[in-house]
Amino acid sequence: MTTLGIDIGCISLKAAxxxxxxxxxxxxxxxxxxxxxxxxxxxxxxxxxDAPLLVARYRR
Structure with missing residues (x-):
């Protein structure tokens, strides 16, 4: 199972x-x-x- 984390800010969106x-x-x-x-x-x-982690490129 993969977990998606999202941080929605007023200037940017980050995801992992x-x-x-x-x-x-x-x-x-x-x-x-x-x-x-x-x-x-x-x-x-x-x-x-042992858990793999992918972080989306910073978007602004």
Whole structure:
């Protein structure tokens, strides 16, 4: 199960997806195929513990 977090501000919209440990391959594929949508960390996919995390690029 993937969780979507959204922060709606008066100037910007920020979003993040957090998956489960077994979603790591899916999140790597999403990051690779939609790099224009997500911040791409230098080290590859961001993990929080074993959970993959994708953060949308800052939009203003």
């Amino acid at each position: 997806l957090v998956g489960q440990a077994d979603d790591q391959d899916l999140f790597r594929d999403l990051l690779a195929s939609h790099a224009h949508l997500f911040q791409a960390p230098r080290d590859g996919l961001t993990l929080v513990g």
